Amino acid sequence: MKEKGILLFALTAVSVFLFTVSAFATQNITVMVNGENLVMEQAPILQNNRTLVPMRAIFEALDTTVDWDGQTQSIIASKGDLTIKMTIGQQEMTVNDKTITLDTAPILANNSTMVPVRAVAESFQATVNWDAGQQQVTITTIEEDGIISSVIGSITESIKANDGTELINIKANYPILENNDDMAGITEINATLKKIAADYVTSIEEEYTEEAEAFYQEAKEDYRAYAFEMNVTLSFDYSNMLSGMIIKYENTGGAHPNTIKTGFTYDKTTGKEMLLPDIMVGTQTEIQERIITNFHAFIDKNADNFFEDAKTTIEKEIDHVEFYMAADGIHFFFQLYDIAPYAAGFQEIVIPYAENVTTYVPANTNK
Numbered sequence: 001m002k003e004k005g006i007l008l009f010a011l012t013a014v015s016v017f018l019f020t021v022s023a024f025a026t027q028n029i030t031v032m033v034n035g036e037n038l039v040m041e042q043a044p045i046l047q048n049n050r051t052l053v054p055m056r057a058i059f060e061a062l063d064t065t066v067d068w069d070g071q072t073q074s075i076i077a078s079k080g081d082l083t084i085k086m087t088i089g090q091q092e093m094t095v096n097d098k099t100i101t102l103d104t105a106p107i108l109a110n111n112s113t114m115v116p117v118r119a120v121a122e123s124f125q126a127t128v129n130w131d132a133g134q135q136q137v138t139i140t141t142i143e144e145d146g147i148i149s150s151v152i153g154s155i156t157e158s159i160k161a162n163d164g165t166e167l168i169n170i171k172a173n174y175p176i177l178e179n180n181d182d183m184a185g186i187t188e189i190n191a192t193l194k195k196i197a198a199d200y201v202t203s204i205e206e207e208y209t210e211e212a213e214a215f216y217q218e219a220k221e222d223y224r225a226y227a228f229e230m231n232v233t234l235s236f237d238y239s240n241m242l243s244g245m246i247i248k249y250e251n252t253g254g255a256h257p258n259t260i261k262t263g264f265t266y267d268k269t270t271g272k273e274m275l276l277p278d279i280m281v282g283t284q285t286e287i288q289e290r291i292i293t294n295f296h297a298f299i300d301k302n303a304d305n306f307f308e309d310a311k312t313t314i315e316k317e318i319d320h321v322e323f324y325m326a327a328d329g330i331h332f333f334f335q336l337y338d339i340a341p342y343a344a345g346f347q348e349i350v351i352p353y354a355e356n357v358t359t360y361v362p363a364n365t366n367k
Contacts, residue, residue: 031117031137033061035328042112044137049343050104051130051137052114062124062141068113075106075113077120081152081173084123086115095123097169098227098251103343118345122259125233125247127331128345132304140326147237148186150175155197159209165223167212170204172197172230177242188271189242193232196246200230208252215253227251236325241274242266243325260335261346263324276323279330280351288318291332294349305347310339329353 029046031038031053040057055075059066064079073088085094091105100123106115117137118128127140153176159168174197179186208226216223229249236243243265251257265274280287295314299306307313314321314334323332329352340347 029135029137031058031139033058033139034141042110042114044117045107045109045114047107048104051117052104052107052109053117053137055106055113055115058115058117058120061139062121062126064124073108075115077124079124082124084120088113093119093123095249096229098229098249098257099224100251101256122345125231127348129348130305130344131302133301140328147234148242149178150234152176153194153197155201157201157205159205159212161213161216165216166225167216167223168204168208168226168228170201170228172200174230174232175234183268185267185269185271189266189268192266192271192273196232197230200228200248204228224253226253227257236265236327238325240268241279241325242268245324256342258336259346261322261333263322263331263333265323265325279325288321290351291321291349292318294351295332298347298349302347305344306340313339326350 029044029051031040031044031051038053038057038061040054042054045052055066055068059077062079064077066075066077068075075084075086077084081096083096086102086106088106088108091102093100093102100119102116102119104116106113108114117139118130121128121139121141124141129138130136131138153174155170155172155174157168157170158166159170160166174193176194177186177190179190208228212226227249228251231247231249232244233247234242234244243263246262246264248260249257250260265279266272267274267278276287277284280290282290292314296311299310317334317338321332321334323330325331329350331348331350333346333348336342336346
């Protein structure tokens with residue numbers, strides 16, 4: 001028994017040593033949130049190719065409230081109508097009523113609760129990018145400062161089987177813009193955003209009801225309801241332009257949920273959607289060449305994040321590039337799997353508001 005105890009102690013000591021080495025080996029990883037370096041009491045840890053950071057630091061940076069249950073070793077964080085729950089050692093995270101499988105579970109390290117930074121930040125609708133060369137995580141949140149006032153409208157639908165079992169849950173959230181002056185353009189935008197939400201709910205019903213019913217008949221008690229959610233977020237409000245993103249989360253029981261993101265920019269005076277030639281200087285071809293050049297440079301610096309044929313795909317699919325405007329410039333991106341693996345997330349480039357780039361926005365705007 002004594003020999004077994006000594007052996008167990010030795011193995012534990014080795015495990016702790018190896019874990020400590022791993023933690024210190026990755027302490028050069030930095031995390032930037034909205035351009036500011038995130039100060040952390042414990043250095044980030046790289047585990048299963050995922051960056052984990054101290055719980056308090058990241059949740060406070062994302063302006064969320066967070067609670068820790070020491071008895072169950074659970075984390076509950078909330079912001080607005082979003083609540084996420086995680087447990088130490090468990091690779092499942094819930095976002096409201098949806099369950100998401102994590103590549104890496106939260107852990108305890110040096111008395112710090114460490115959580116996967118990408119999963120946490122993206123759950124609160126932030127954009128996350130990884131620069132392998134610089135060993136840097138960059139997080140951009142969508143701030144409401146300077147954005148036209150709005151309240152949230154919501155359309156929900158629950159589709160059930162004949163026995164009452166929930167087959168599909170659908171929720172579409174959209175902003176209703178303040179329009180005290182009864183501007184025709186704002187009225188048009190409000191109608192458009194509401195229609196986008198209603199059309200989304202209808203499209204999910206039409207596309208997935210039969211499939212969900214068939215899957216339920218096969219799985220029965222093991223069936224987990226499909227979950228779909230769409231959120232329209234605003235990111236930029238300047239002069240006559242309003243821009244943002246439509247983010248769709250889809251969980252149909254696969255290996256992991258899917259996220260689809262599209263951008264939009266509207267003219268507030270007319271309510272009409274603005275295209276790149278309406279915003280940027282140059283012809284459509286010149287604008288696309290500028291985007292391609294910036295993407296190629298970004299890929300050269302972060303090659304590990306992309307598929308080998310990413311540059312070729314961008315050139316072929318440039319007509320389908322998505323964009324939205326934010327405080328730091330015009331963001332461009334493709335969908336997950338188009339140019340990078342799912343785990344790499346949305347890889348975005350930003351073209352700043354510099355001279356001869358945009359027709360409306362001056363350089364260094366704070367809006």
